[in-house]
Amino acid sequence: MDFKLLKKDKFCGARLGIVTTSRGEIQTPIFMPVATHGAMKPLTPAQINETGAQIILSNTYHLHLQPGEGLVKKAGGLHKFMAWDKPILTDSGGFQVFSLPNKRITEEGVFFRHEISGEEIFLDPASATRIQQDLGADIIMAFDECIPYPCERSYAESSTKKTIRWLKECQKAMTDNGQALFGIVQGSVYEDLREMCAKEMRKLDLPGYAIGGVSVGEGLELLKKVVGWTAPHLPEDKPRYLMGVGLPEDILESVERGIDMFDCVIPTRYARSATLFTRRGKIRLTNKNYKRDFYPIDPSCDCYTCKNFTRAYLHHLFVANEVISAVLSAIHNVHFYLKMMEEIREAIKRDCFVEYKNKFLAEYLGESKRKA
Structure with missing residues (x-):
């Protein structure tokens, strides 16, 4: 993997x-x-490709539990298994494991129970790396x-130091098969811990760097602070990835602070519950107001859905449980x-990203809410 910084606004x-x-x-910035x-609920790989996706993310924890990395490897790797020929990023499973109840964290790794069988499973840096290598991302x-x-500073400090040690173990477990290992900067909402973690990880000269622990309920203002503290300590010539973020406003604020890559389940999860994004904010299509609304979801959108169907039709489909x-x-x-990411890239090319962000948010959030 190679990264080239083309320009800065x-x-x-x-x-x-x-x-x-x-x-x-x-092309970065990218979502x-x-x-x-x-598999992306509820789309086929062909439909994902038609949306303009350049790279997708899959989950190590879930694929390890079902169907297992051994089967995926035997099938020829995740790309062949799911019929996706563009790049794939896999997360390590850390977020999912640490959100489980009754897990047991040690200095070496984490013990947790299989969601279905109840079998005890142990995941450590070496095994998480091996699983991802077998998946072939x-x-x-x-x-x-x-x-x-929130968490106490003492816990955040010891945990952050553990993450740095675990990263070194991941590096040692890597075999040379062309995959790129990204480190994840932790440190909670403590500026000095974020700086320390970023500087220690820089010494390892990784292909890329991520910022983790910013989609766990801290809110947009703290997110902006954490990204603002961390990004300046990451190498300029390596990609910067903000994990699990998020809403359009989160992405725009983070791009302004130097972030290149984003992921989140929000677009598809919201879609399944009838919440749709438009340039004038989110709309809920199960609302009875849309029963006789014959406009597209977003009149400015050129996606397949907006070119062919109305809000009234989508309302009918949700009510009918289709x-x-x-x-x-x-x-x-x-x-x-x-x-939105395409427009962001164009705005950076023209050195007018801040103007674009302000105009987007004024329309999307409403002027009064954006200023508040």
Whole structure:
């Protein structure tokens, strides 16, 4: 994997770049749709491709439990298994493991119970790395401890030091098969811990760096602070990935602070519950107001759904509990995000990202809410 920084906006930290992998190029800033189990609910790989997706994310924890990395490897790797020929990033499973009840965290790794069989499973940096290598993703994530929010500083400090030790163990477990290992900067909401973690990880000269622990309930203002503290301590010539974020406003604020890559389940999860994104904010299509609304979801959108169907039709599909309601809504939401990223890249090219962000948020959130 190679990253080239093409330019920076003259008036803020927004960056334009390109990640090159053996399976294609990724224009940054980019949003990565999430295919948790090697499938994106409820879209086919062809439909995902048509939204403009350049890279997707799958989940190590869930794929380890079902169907197991051994079967995926035997099938020829995750790309072949799920018929996706563009880049894939797998997370280490750390976030999922640490959100489980009754887990037992040690200095070596984490013990937890299988969700179905109840069998005790142990996951450590070496095994998390091996699983991801068997899955065959292009970019893999180090196994880290995802710190809850809020937490005491003493816990955050010891946990952050553990994450650094675990990253070194992940590096040692790597075999040379062309995959890129990203480290994950932790430190909760403590500026000095974020700085310390970033500086220690820089010494390892990794292909890329992520910021973790910022989608655990801390809110947008703290997210902006954490990203603002951390990004300046990450190498300029490596991609920067903000994990699990998020809403359009989260992405825009983070791009301004120098972040290149994002992922979140929000576009498809919201779609399945009839919540659709438009340039004038979110709408809920099960609302009776849309029963006779013959406009597209977003009149400015050129996705397949908006070009062919009305809000009234989508309302009918949700009320009738038709599966296609989620399909058409997910196509729109994922397209909305990727179109926004395309516009972001164009704004950075023209050195007008801040102007673009302010205009987008004024329309999307409403002027009064944005200023508040």
